[in-house]
């Protein structure tokens with residue numbers, strides 16, 4: 001095999017030229033970049049990052065709304081390094097102390113009996129896992145016909161083969177490349193009080209009408225064909241749509257009434273973003289399955305989790321081998337991100353960052 005000669009890019013202009021030639025960036029085409037782009041972030045501290053040109057920027061979005069504790073927290077680097085030096089992975093069929101401790105920690109900080117965590121590498125994988133749990137749960141419960149998933153228009157739940165078809169907007173060009181859609185997708189209105197598709201004139205009216213629309217969809221499709229409703233407590237794509245207060249409690253009631261699994265996608269809202277550790281706590285709702293990522297590790301390493309209530313998880317044990325959850329990912333339960341996430345959650349708790357988020361959020365509002 002021929003070896004390509006040449007050294008790796010180092011100075012800013014070499015770096016930019018090499019990025020233009022070799023790097024497939026997220027969310028941007030390389031032909032759309034300006035002459036002095038891409039910005040190459042080289043270091044960071046708190047809310048600021050520095051780039052390869054020596055400039056300093058405030059990262060208003062906090063990464064992808066995912067750098068909860070800020071940049072440059074060396075405690076996280078130390079925790080990851082310590083774990084990596086001790087043991088960086090695990091033999092097939094075993095686990096590690098940080099994975100066990102993180103699962104126990106998530107049980108402590110999540111509402112209700114969300115007791116069992118399946119670890120993955122990010123938010124899309126977490127939602128993919130949550131939907132698979134819902135479908136597999138019903139097969140084990142003798143209701144294999146329950147496979148449909150209700151999501152809301154304008155929601156975002158991920159970019160994978162299944163999750164990319166949850167939510168979304170009409171004519172969303174990003175999806176046209178990947179037709180045909182995943183089977184069993186059912187779309188409900190977004191309870192967006194600013195532009196309520198159901199004509200609700202107040203947040204409460206919009207919430208009630210949009211929740212009722214989900215019930216109507218359930219009845220139309222037949223509840224015995226629906227496995228789950230998935231929703232973000234606060235949807236970010238429609239300019240951060242905070243639903244009226246009645247929405248989540250009604251959703252919980254409807255899912256209870258028709259025996260449908262309620263999945264809360266807390267990927268972007270979790271770990272303090274909304275002034276509570278998890279946004280569903282604003283409405284005292286316990287979902288059946290919760291997807292988390294981003295803030296669980298403040299983006300220091302890739303990590304997500306799908307956290308199930310005890311009653312859901314128990315359906316996967318106590319029987320023949322085929323009852324266990326058949327969903328294998330090499331990096332699921334990786335000890336290094338688990339150790340880093342434990343340190344991240346320690347910082348969130350010790351520095352009262354959830355309370356701080358409530359205070360700063362009210363100020364910004």
Ligand SMILES: Cc1ncc(COP(=O)(O)O)c(C=O)c1O
Nearest residue numbers: 122123124156157158232267268
């Ligand atoms: C609510 C929500 N769910 C899922 C995802 C997908 O997460 P990831 O990009 O980590 O796969 C995102 C990402 O922005 C999100 O905001």
